[in-house]
Amino acid sequence: MIILDDLDKKALDHFRGFVVKKDLVGIIKGGANVPAFVLEYLLANTCSTEDEEKLKEGMENVKTILRNHYINPEESTLIQSKLREKGRYKIIDKISVELDPQRDRYWANISNSNIKKATISDDLVKSHEKLLLGGIWAIIEMEYDPMITVGNTVYPFLVRDIKPIQLSTFDNTKISEKRKEFTKDEWKKLLLRSAGYEPYSEGLDDRKLNLLMCRLIPLVESNFNMVELGPRSSGKSYIYKEITPYAILISGGQGSVAQLFVNNTTGRVGAVGLWDAICFDESTDKLFKDRDAIPLMKDYMESGSFSRAKGGEISGSASVILNGNINQPVETVLQTSHLFSPLSDEVNHDTAFLDRINLFLPGWEITKFSPSNFTKHFGFSTDFFSEILKSQRKTTFYDALDKYFTLGSHLKQRDSKSVRRIVSGFIKLLHPDGEYTKEDIREYLVIAMEMRRRVKEQLKRIGGMEFWDTNFSYIDKETQEEIFVGLQEEKGSSLIESNPLSPGVCYTATSDGDTNALVKIEVVALKGSGKMNVTGTSSQEVKENIKNTYNYLRANERSILNEQHSLSGYDINIQISNLMGAYVSGGIGSAVYIAIISAIYKKNLKPGLAVLGNISIGGAVERAMNFADKVTLLSENGAKTVLVPMENLSEISTLPTSILGKTDVPFYGNSQMLLQKAVLGE
Template structure:
């Protein structure tokens, strides 16, 4: 008995002939190692129905076709015998080809049939160039001719014709016209079901659904670069292996220059020019066979083109996906290293390579799939679905976010480009008719900023100052409100990290008398000549606070610093970031002091820490004004501890009880006490 929900009925009403009940693939597939898109190609014409009798009949037809023509590897000898007896036979198999330069000819390799050297014409190679790049699944018309010899060897198998298993023609107008019949929620569910997932199953909440959708962006955006690291069995490679004939999966370490880019002998363009997406599986082990593939890949990932040895530029549109397993908890990796560290050693510290990644998908959030996570409902047949995705590569919504929002100052050119392309990809997927609202755009913009910020935050861990600008934000053009977008693994929903603060990072709050601001201070201490470089603020008051704090340390070096850490041999790079608020006022000296000392000694500060107050050039601790407002703001944004000057002790009763219930407010009377209470482990 077929049980349909409302979305099944709607999908059948508007896309009959192009949707298929997804669990039929599992019923038929059994032990056959045949991709889903091959099976659904056969199922779509006969099983796009809710009529149980017709469904059974269609299933039997597909089973008959598979029984008679699909080749299981253990049947290879039988198939070869049938070919010999009948002289001509159609098979469903994967076929590839190689060039034999010695004999100046091509040979076909038919995988499951175990036919290694089949005759194939130059014309078929020209019509199906992907045969030379890993091969394609197809309905293959074979002949047997024992009179064909090369030298003294008989090569009787002949490939007469190839029909790739994909739609012969596709009109995108059907998708555009029918999108309006579905709500956004229904359309998202239909897309996910088409990819094989069941959005209504336990464990696939809205967040995980959005992450699964992001896996499809490389298939709708040209030259899109993505990394996903996560646990085993979470379906990282499934999309690129099973649901589209336009993507190729390359096992770790197998990518060669000739295969990926260009064969310098023949001049034939490689995979980047012939596929929509290239997924490197197991990219935590090894990426490329040839060392010189890395500079070519950097070139290609940046511009979609590369220069070949014999001159001339070659372009391609394939997206690049790097998948791999992550074996440690993310929290552990972030405490000791960075989130690119599990990648192959060829690239995991190469900032030029990593900066070209548009999207870092947090695969660790996508749990291992259970049977109930795979849908039993109707979705687009994969041959139709893959054409839908492919057709979207011709359009772009790159500039659409400018209608409602502008990007914050921390987004540099590559960041902006990545964010815009992720937004464009999500619009193509969810609004192929181009109709979306401001709130839709806000949602996609925040997803995009998170996915690119994850790349930038890891680059900052590797490369330091060059990648400091990571406080991604966008501005609502209507209200002029600036919204900051954080990372779940860095600080949850709070702006102030709940994990131990990195050396040199500290938070404080300032006030201009009316408005309170949240300020992040980052100090990097490097060997140098005693220079102090301040970025992120033009406020003379703030610069004066920093100058006084530095001069206080210089005047008291013998008691504050050890001999080998004299400020005369250290350059201090100090960045001030206003995370909330507009005008930044005075009173940041104490936070700057702790940030400088922790940076010099590479000491972590306590988790979710903020510091109020100022240290004068003579060492006196100055009270914080607007005390209660500042503590409340810091607490609301994640601070669990706010260190405050002793002179504010009398104002403790002005802090709301709800704030004191979740945030500790210890007091300090001098710089030594301040350090003792701020540094982790002290």
């Protein structure tokens, strides 16, 4: 019994003949080692229906075609015999071609049929150049002619014609028009079902769905470079192996200069010129056969072209994907090394190579797939789906984000290029009609910044200060607000975030004799009439600190704030959160002071900032009690900078050297110095 959901019905209404029930592939495939796009090519012609009888009939038809024409390797002798008896026979198989320079001719090799050195015409090879690069799946018309000889040897097999298993024509305007009939969520779901996944099944939440969408970007963006490291059985290579005839999977260590770039003997362009995507599987072992492939690959990844030995520039549009397994928990890798370390030794310390990677997908977040994660619903047949993806490679939305956002100062040219291309990829996938909103762009921009920042953070670990600028941010053109984008794995177990702090957020530590507390202060400044509200603490001492700081600001606002930012025009809400320790006590005035000003001016504070000390109602900076304990507590929980009153300067020698090694401890003597040292960019 077929149970259709609303999206199935919609897909059939608008794309009948081009959608297929995705679980049929598994049912028919059984033990046959035939790619999904071959089966779906056959299924879409007969099984794009919800009518159960027609579906059964279509499946029987496909089974018959496969039974009669698809060759399993163990049947190779039988098929050769059939060819000899009948003289001519159609088979479904993978065919590749090699040049025999001694005899100046091409030979076809037919994979499962185990036919070596079949005669094939030059014209057929010219029409299907991918035959020379790993081969293609096709419906092949074979002939048997014992009269074909070369010297004294008989080569009786002949390839008469080839029909590649992919659509012969495709009209992209249909996709643009039909996209308007679907909501964004429906379209995303349909794309993911087309790739074989069942969105929102167990373990596949919004975050993971966006990561799965990232796997499709190299298929819609030309010359896009991506790395994915993750556990085994999480489908890293599935997309490039099963759902498109336009990608090629190269096993680790197999990439040669002739295969990838150019054959210097024949002048024939390699894989980069003939495929949309080249996926290096198991790139943790070895990438290339020849050492000299690496400089060529660097050249190609940067510009989409490379220079060949005999002169002249050759260009290609293939995207490059490096996949590999990561065998340790990410936290462990980050403690001892960097996230590129599992890659092949040829490249894992080569910053020039790694900097060319546009997107680093955290495959460790994508869990191993269970049967429930694969869809049983309708999705685009893979040949149609691959044409949708291919057709998008000609367009670009490189400048789409400029309408709403500006990129922050830490994004250098390669970062900006990568972020723009990821955003463009998401628009092509989810808005092929070019209709999108500001919030759509914001969503894609945040993902894009994370995926490129992951590359930059690892480069910083390898190459040091050359790659120091990793605090990626974007500025909303409408509000001028700057928003920083962090990484899941960089947060680690630290309570204090290592990114620039949002306006109004600051950390401090308080001490009550033997016990210390780690405190987060959050201030929200709303247009209002000068009220102040404190939540999160019942301590009279803390409330007194806050009141004194507020009154000091109020009394000196002309010199500290300006007229447009007078406290009388804001309602100030202050939230005190105890992140660790017994309870919050006094000594938090300086941190509150910084938080209020940054909230009013919408200014970010420095990454991982904490402030010790108190400001009296008269503006005097009071010494921090239990100085060494507090700095140690803050440092061990992620503080990168702890601002300390000048009065504590004589105690600097009481700090452990391990703390001084990882946390900056600058001193301030007055509220003006405090402000200068706390605000980002000051």
